[in-house]
Amino acid sequence: KRKILILTGGGDCPGLNAVIRGIFKRAKKEKDFEIIGSIEAFNGVFHDPPNLMKLTKKNTSGIHVKGGTILKTTNKGHPFEYPVINEDGSITITDRSDDLIERIHKLGVEAVINIGGDGSQKISQRLYEKGLNIIGVPKTIDNDLCSTDLTFGFSTAVQVATESFDRLVTTAESHHRVMIMEVMGRDAGWIALHTAIAGGAEVCLIPEIPYKIENIVRRINKRYKHGKGFANIVIAEGAKPQSGEAYSQKSDELGYAHRRLGGIAYRLSDELKSAGCQADIRETVLGHIQRGGIPVAFDRILATCFGVRAFELVLEKKFGYMVSYLNNKVTEVPLKDATREYNFVSKTSYLVNTARGMGISFGDE
Numbered sequence: 001k002r003k004i005l006i007l008t009g010g011g012d013c014p015g016l017n018a019v020i021r022g023i024f025k026r027a028k029k030e031k032d033f034e035i036i037g038s039i040e041a042f043n044g045v046f047h048d049p050p051n052l053m054k055l056t057k058k059n060t061s062g063i064h065v066k067g068g069t070i071l072k073t074t075n076k077g078h079p080f081e082y083p084v085i086n087e088d089g090s091i092t093i094t095d096r097s098d099d100l101i102e103r104i105h106k107l108g109v110e111a112v113i114n115i116g117g118d119g120s121q122k123i124s125q126r127l128y129e130k131g132l133n134i135i136g137v138p139k140t141i142d143n144d145l146c147s148t149d150l151t152f153g154f155s156t157a158v159q160v161a162t163e164s165f166d167r168l169v170t171t172a173e174s175h176h177r178v179m180i181m182e183v184m185g186r187d188a189g190w191i192a193l194h195t196a197i198a199g200g201a202e203v204c205l206i207p208e209i210p211y212k213i214e215n216i217v218r219r220i221n222k223r224y225k226h227g228k229g230f231a232n233i234v235i236a237e238g239a240k241p242q243s244g245e246a247y248s249q250k251s252d253e254l255g256y257a258h259r260r261l262g263g264i265a266y267r268l269s270d271e272l273k274s275a276g277c278q279a280d281i282r283e284t285v286l287g288h289i290q291r292g293g294i295p296v297a298f299d300r301i302l303a304t305c306f307g308v309r310a311f312e313l314v315l316e317k318k319f320g321y322m323v324s325y326l327n328n329k330v331t332e333v334p335l336k337d338a339t340r341e342y343n344f345v346s347k348t349s350y351l352v353n354t355a356r357g358m359g360i361s362f363g364d365e
């Protein structure tokens with residue numbers, strides 16, 4: 001049988017299982033293929049003996065509805081910067097890419113499908129340059145990958161955030177409060193912007209448009225004086241003031257940077273108070289709730305289309321590509337283009353314009 005290795009890397013994301021099922025079901029139509037999953041991204045291949053899962057009808061049946069990934073995932077298995085723990089407990093970062101490729105070939109694998117975000121697809125491109133037959137599938141709730149209009153998982157995150165926002169509105173209204181809701185998104189404001197429009201926020205703070213605290217206080221005061229006497233703010237975890245930095249990141253023991261969830265929501269709350277905001281303020285940090293659980297229908301569909309197309313790229317031997325959703329079509333783009341730049345929200349986009357048109361303040365004016 002012709003063996004295809006698939007893996008999920010980086011943070012989990014609603015729709016991962018739908019991609020896995022899509023690849024498996026499409027491959028099954030060809031009869032001579034075997035799909036093998038590497039457990040915990042590439043770590044399954046590095047494991048001695050390899051930690052792999054043969055995909056079957058039984059273990060993939062109905063999984064498109066489930067959150068998470070049946071193949072498990074990690075962001076601690078970068079083959080080019082692999083953390084090796086020494087006997088004395090110290091850590092050496094090692095390039096294990098050649099070892100990885102050799103192990104993959106030893107397994108008799110014909111091609112690899114790497115389902116992951118920005119970091120994972122950069123790895124795909126580097127492995128492709130080293131001669132590996134590899135295809136990328138873009139995944140992330142953050143929607144921060146360029147060369148695809150959307151990533152699966154994003155719509156679910158926006159749905160969860162919007163439902164949470166709606167719940168916070170009633171508390172804001174009943175108590176005459178300012179409610180701050182922090183959402184994820186890494187260095188991009190996609191989740192925050194979509195949620196602010198869907199929920200009808202007064203203020204939306206995103207990394208792409210640094211804010212001035214005085215502008216936000218003015219917007220809140222106006223709302224208390226002439227409006228309904230409460231306000232709802234959506235803030236992206238990467239948002240930053242015009243003077244100053246994004247909320248600081250901390251590094252874990254392996255050197256991976258993490259933004260401490262909740263940092264920016266509480267900082268904003270303090271800044272508002274210091275700037276003279278008199279209202280009662282409360283903070284909510286959605287955190288990983290945005291990433292877990294069942295995918296909404298759109299994400300299941302997009303993820304399934306990506307899975308099917310990724311397998312078809314294997315059939316066509318079109319390696320070094322990432323499947324993508326462009327102009328309402330599922331297609332593919334060269335990995336090197338897909339990973340060239342980060343997908344920020346454009347300040348002049350129709351979405352920002354719509355938000356401004358609806359009276360949502362970005363805190364910049």
Ligand code: F6P
Binds near residue numbers: 011140
């Ligand atoms: O990329 C997905 C994401 O959820 C980001 O929105 C967030 O910044 C990050 O991952 C959190 O990572 P972790 O789960 O490792 O703390």
